[in-house]
Amino acid sequence: MKDKYSREIDYLRISVTDRCNLRCIYCMPEKGIDTVPHKDVLSFEEIARVVQASALVGVKKIRLTGGEPLIRKGISLLISKIKLMPEIDDLALTTNGTNFAEQAEKLKHAGLKRVNFSLDSLQKDRFQYITRGGNLNKVLEAIEAALLLDLKPVKINTVLIRGFNDDEIIQIANLSIEKPLHIRFIELMPIGTSQAWASGRFIPAQEVKDIIEINLGRLEKIQKPKGNGPAHYYRLNGASGTIGFIPAISEHFCRNCNRLRLTSTGGLRPCLYSEDEIDIRTALRGGASLKELSEIIVSSVQNKPIRHSATGPGDDRSMMYQIGG
Ligand code: SAM
Numbered sequence: 490m491k492d493k494y495s496r497e498i499d500y501l502r503i504s505v506t507d508r509c510n511l512r513c514i515y516c517m518p519e520k521g522i523d524t525v526p527h528k529d530v531l532s533f534e535e536i537a538r539v540v541q542a543s544a545l546v547g548v549k550k551i552r553l554t555g556g557e558p559l560i561r562k563g564i565s566l567l568i569s570k571i572k573l574m575p576e577i578d579d580l581a582l583t584t585n586g587t588n589f590a591e592q593a594e595k596l597k598h599a600g601l602k603r604v605n606f607s608l609d610s611l612q613k614d615r616f617q618y619i620t621r622g623g624n625l626n627k628v629l630e631a632i633e634a635a636l637l638l639d640l641k642p643v644k645i646n647t648v649l650i651r652g653f654n655d656d657e658i659i660q661i662a663n664l665s666i667e668k669p670l671h672i673r674f675i676e677l678m679p680i681g682t683s684q685a686w687a688s689g690r691f692i693p694a695q696e697v698k699d700i701i702e703i704n705l706g707r708l709e710k711i712q713k714p715k716g717n718g719p720a721h722y723y724r725l726n727g728a729s730g731t732i733g734f735i736p737a738i739s740e741h742f743c744r745n746c747n748r749l750r751l752t753s754t755g756g757l758r759p760c761l762y763s764e765d766e767i768d769i770r771t772a773l774r775g776g777a778s779l780k781e782l783s784e785i786i787v788s789s790v791q792n793k794p795i796r797h798s799a800t801g802p803g804d805d806r807s808m809m810y811q812i813g814g
């Protein structure tokens with residue numbers, strides 16, 4: 490389906506929960522969040538119905554995210570429901586990896602095709618600090634499990650924070666040489682708990698690229714690995730993986746945006762930064778037909794702004810874990 494700026498929208502990102510087992514300093518408040526009552530959260534049947542309706546109007550790619558999608562019980566059941574839909578040709582997951590290794594085989598068996606892990610530091614204590622309690626080894630085990638199970642391309646999301654983890658750029662970039670991993674350096678966005686300090690800690694993607702080239706050699710521009718994301722991809726000489734940059738702030742990639750988002754409570758959002766949310770839950774629970782649901786999806790797509798508004802502090806209501814980062 491096309492939006493009013495002729496962009497083809499074929500990708501739905503679904504936040505299956507806004508809860509998380511970690512509290513990354515740039516994402517969630519230390520004390521956690523006010524949890525949404527269970528009755529307000531879409532059931533797997535309801536999510537699957539939205540996916541089915543979205544497939545009717547051209548959605549082909551699904552990503553499950555959150556909050557932390559792997560703390561939602563029985564998530565493989567949702568994956569297996571989506572797997573049965575022939576129009577959906579890409580089914581991916583974004584996770585902090587902490588609960589991945591023990592579920593990996595089940596997820597793969599259910600139909601998961603690929604996975605992105607968040608990893609902001611390779612130092613145990615620093616990792617624990619940034620995630621407020623996370624265990625680095627669990628994430629490293631998760632990455633190995635995903636590689637073993639061929640859930641590829643296996644992508645690593647790294648948010649860089651000046652003066653905090655920018656001294657690890659080289660080491661993290663090196664992972665793409667050692668293993669078939671696709672590292673994506675993400676610019677810190679002024680959203681969630683980082684709003685107050687993000688601008689002073691911001692590192693533009695170009696600066697990161699320069700640091701890598703000075704230290705590890707030329708980055709050769711390449712085609713994107715599977716998944717039509719906003720990253721620009723490069724390869725270091727002899728590397729089995731790639732390095733991508735997501736210039737969320739320094740460069741507007743919105744002209745190529747192909748996505749729509751569904752919150753855990755059934756809000757359709759045309760843009761991460763838009764508060765223009767359409768409720769699909771009421772229609773779902775009121776017995777709307779697939780066609781009626783797909784019309785609601787099309788109306789959300791028609792509200793897609795030409796570009797996001799994130800140049801300065803965002804809106805307090807805009808939390809990555811709610812919208813599905
Ligand atoms: N819990 C899962 C995880 O951490 O991968 C999925 C949800 S998380 C909100 C998705 C992605 O959003 C993560 O890679 C995280 O680093 C990123 N993220 C959260 N807050 C961000 C911010 N202020 N700026 C840039 N990226 C952010």
Ligand code: SF4
Binds near residue numbers: 607
């Ligand atoms: Fe949780 Fe992911 Fe947010 Fe970290 S970035 S607090 S893991 S939702």
